Each structure stands twice: as structure tokens, then as C-alpha cells.
Amino acid sequence: MRELEQRILTDGRVLPGEVLKVDGFLNHQVDPDLMFTIGSEFARLFREAGITKILTVESSGIAPAVMAGLQLHVPVVFARKHKSVTLIDDLYTAEVYSYTKKTSNHISISKKFLSADDKVLLVDDFLANGQAVQGLFEICDQAQAEIAGVGIVIEKIFQSGHQLVADRGVRLESLAQITSFDGDRVHFASEATD
Amino acid sequence: MRELEQRILTDGRVLPGEVLKVDGFLNHQVDPDLMFTIGSEFARLFREAGITKILTVESSGIAPAVMAGLQLHVPVVFARKHKSVTLIDDLYTAEVYSYTKKTSNHISISKKFLSADDKVLLVDDFLANGQAVQGLFEICDQAQAEIAGVGIVIEKIFQSGHQLVADRGVRLESLAQITSFDGDRVHFASEATD
Numbered sequence: 001m002r003e004l005e006q007r008i009l010t011d012g013r014v015l016p017g018e019v020l021k022v023d024g025f026l027n028h029q030v031d032p033d034l035m036f037t038i039g040s041e042f043a044r045l046f047r048e049a050g051i052t053k054i055l056t057v058e059s060s061g062i063a064p065a066v067m068a069g070l071q072l073h074v075p076v077v078f079a080r081k082h083k084s085v086t087l088i089d090d091l092y093t094a095e096v097y098s099y100t101k102k103t104s105n106h107i108s109i110s111k112k113f114l115s116a117d118d119k120v121l122l123v124d125d126f127l128a129n130g131q132a133v134q135g136l137f138e139i140c141d142q143a144q145a146e147i148a149g150v151g152i153v154i155e156k157i158f159q160s161g162h163q164l165v166a167d168r169g170v171r172l173e174s175l176a177q178i179t180s181f182d183g184d185r186v187h188f189a190s191e192a193t194d
Numbered sequence: 195m196r197e198l199e200q201r202i203l204t205d206g207r208v209l210p211g212e213v214l215k216v217d218g219f220l221n222h223q224v225d226p227d228l229m230f231t232i233g234s235e236f237a238r239l240f241r242e243a244g245i246t247k248i249l250t251v252e253s254s255g256i257a258p259a260v261m262a263g264l265q266l267h268v269p270v271v272f273a274r275k276h277k278s279v280t281l282i283d284d285l286y287t288a289e290v291y292s293y294t295k296k297t298s299n300h301i302s303i304s305k306k307f308l309s310a311d312d313k314v315l316l317v318d319d320f321l322a323n324g325q326a327v328q329g330l331f332e333i334c335d336q337a338q339a340e341i342a343g344v345g346i347v348i349e350k351i352f353q354s355g356h357q358l359v360a361d362r363g364v365r366l367e368s369l370a371q372i373t374s375f376d377g378d379r380v381h382f383a384s385e386a387t388d
Binding site: 023024025028029030031032033035036058059062063066067069070073074075076077078080109110112113 | 217218219222223224225226227229230252253256257260261263264267268269270271272274303304306307
């Protein structure tokens with residue numbers, strides 16, 4: 001998505017360790033108009049997929065997920081993060097390791113809001129090592145829900161998350177695909193086709 | 195807002211301790227179309243207030259805040275919650291006590307995203323004891339930002355948050371005002387004027 005790539009180039013910052021900071025428009029300060037455009041694009045891509053529900057993880061996934069839900073007219077469920085989880089009968093849970101924070105969290109979704117009748121689109125702000133998406137896969141498996149696709153705002157395709165989704169055989173749509181960082185320059189997969 | 199009150203009556207559940215559970219459409223599963231309507235109403239109410247930025251707190255405030263931001267065409271900043279905060283120069287922080295969880299959290303906003311030039315609308319899903327709003331007031335004061343109003347999805351007007359906002363002299367707009375619970379029945383302020 002050209003508009004998103006442009007925004008990454010103008011407002012993103014590359015930090016040491018191949019970290020892209022986009023807290024000016026995506027995951028701390030949020031640009032609602034850009035989120036609407038992102039939601040439109042997810043809706044366009046998955047319009048024919050028969051999605052019944054969108055799943056994401058708090059907090060940064062919520063804005064793009066809700067904008068996609070608005071345009072597909074389906075509910076959005078955001079998984080809650082917990083330090084630890086006391087196993088409660090009415091929750092689906094999974095453990096998620098964060099490479100940036102070097103800690104494990106649990107994520108959970110109430111069983112009320114996901115079932116074997118659902119055809120799910122997973123939405124998140126970033127795909128890097130794919131730990132959050134892996135956690136959502138596990139939760140969908142527990143619910144026996146069908147996973148129709150994964151919609152990512154910004155993907156670092158040189159990290160392991162891309163392969164993790166491919167191995168699962170799930171359709172992956174990333175609106176900005178970063179192939180590499182070169183100092184503070186960001187390279188996109190789309191450059192190859194320009 | 196009649197549509198919201200109806201939704202609370204059909205999908206909300208009253209739990210012991212005057213807790214209203216609305217995880218089916220507001221703070222776990224989210225109804226994006228209802229959020230859009232809520233955002234429209236905030237935008238209508240504050241259209242002439244010269245808002246430059248919307249502030250909320252992760253995670254449940256994000257969906258209504260982003261929908262209001264979409265329709266006022268202003269950025270939304272969500273404060274992050276932390277267990278503890280190491281005082282960092284580039285953050286505004288405040289301590290927020292949660293009566294439901296009986297723990298204190300810190301909330302923070304990057305100094306980059308709030309300044310004395312801002313005229314701020316605070317948006318949150320609930321107003322009960324007003325601790326989150328109080329934390330956002332403190333953060334706005336640190337930034338010397340002007341607070342133009344508070345927009346709340348569901349207010350329990352019999353708890354102390356209402357007075358806290360009134361004492362500050364800030365305009366408060368709540369889309370559903372609950373006056374009391376009567377067993378599992380919910381009473382709204384609007385009933386008096388029906």
C-alpha cells in the first residue's frame with residue numbers, strides 16, 4: 001500500500017536491532033484516517049473470504065482491526081494480555097514470547113466469542129517473529145475456528161513470522177513488506193516491481 | 195444515545211458490586227458499527243470545540259476514540275499502562291488506581307505527542323470512579339495542554355467520577371448515563387425525560 005509505505009518513510013524511525021518505530025501514526029499516536037484506509041484495504045482483500053469475525057491482540061492491533069471490521073461488518077475480538085493466567089474454564093489461552101521485551105505473556109479470549117462456526121481473519125500491526133499470530137492460531141485451534149487469513153499492517157519479511165504463516169498454509173496479506181534496513185533506510189518488497 | 199442504551203439492555207450483564215459487563219460489544223468483543231455511531235456522536239458533540247487531539251487509555255478506550263478521531267480528523271493518542279514506571283525524561287506519567295482490580299498502574303504518554311498547543315478531548319469506555327480520567331487530567335497538566343472535554347461511552351453517574359470531572363469544570367458528555375442498578379435491571383438518566 002503506497003500511502004502506508006510513504007508514511008513509514010516520512011514518519012518511521014529505524015532503531016538499533018532492526019526495530020522500526022512507528023509510534024507517530026500506528027501504535028501510540030494513531031492516525032484514524034490512515035487506519036480507515038488500512039481497514040478498507042483489508043476489507044477489499046478479504047471481502048470474498050466469508051469472514052465472520054476478526055481477532056487481534058491488545059493494544060496496537062485494535063485500531064486497524066476495528067477499521068477492517070467496520071468495513072466487513074463483522075465483530076472484532078481483541079485478546080487480552082496477562083502476565084500469568086490462572087486456568088479458567090471459560091477462556092482460550094496461549095503463551096506469547098516477546099523478542100523485543102524478552103518476556104512471556106499469556107493472551108486470552110473468552111470462549112463466548114469464538115466457536116467452530118467462525119471463519120476468522122487475524123489482524124495485527126506488525127509481523128516479525130510471528131509470536132502473537134502463533135498465539136492466535138493456537139486460540140483458534142482450541143475453538144476449532146477456521147482461519148481464513150492473516151492481515152498485517154507492517155511485515156518484516158526477513159524474520160521468521162512470514163515462514164510460520166506460510167507453513168500453516170494460511171493466506172497472508174501484508175500492506176507494507178519490509179525486505180531490509182540499510183542504516184536508517186527502509187526497503188520495501190514493492191521496490192522490486194517499481 | 196438510545197441505540198447504545200438498547201444494546202446495554204439486550205447484551206449487558208449486571209454483576210455483583212454494581213459492575214456492568216459489556217464485553218460482548220465494547221471491551222473484549224467490539225461491534226465496529228456501533229463504535230462508528232458512538233464516534234459520530236462524539237464528533238457531533240465536540241465539532242465546534244476546536245479539538246486538536248484525542249487522548250484515551252489502552253485498551254478499551256481505543257475503539258471509540260479512534261472512531262471519534264476518524265470523524266473529527268484529529269490524531270488519537272492512547273496512554274500505555276505499566277505496572278511500574280522508571281522515570282524517563284520523554285514521558286508524561288500518572289498513577290491510576292483501579293477499584294475493580296485493587297491495584298495501581300502507571301499510565302504514560304510520550305512527550306512528542308502532547309503539547310501546550312493542544313486542545314484535547316479525553317475519551318474512555320467507562321466513567322465510574324474517574325481514576326483513568328484523573329490520570330489523563332494530570333498528563334494534560336504536565337503538558338500544559340488544554341482540556342476541551344471528556345467523552346464517555348457509559349457513565350455510572352452515582353459514582354465519584356462524575357463529580358471529579360464537574361469539579362475540574364470540564365464539559366462532560368456521556369452517551370449512556372446509568373443512574374442505578376435494580377437487581378439485574380439497569381436504569382438510565384434518560385428514563386426521567388421519556
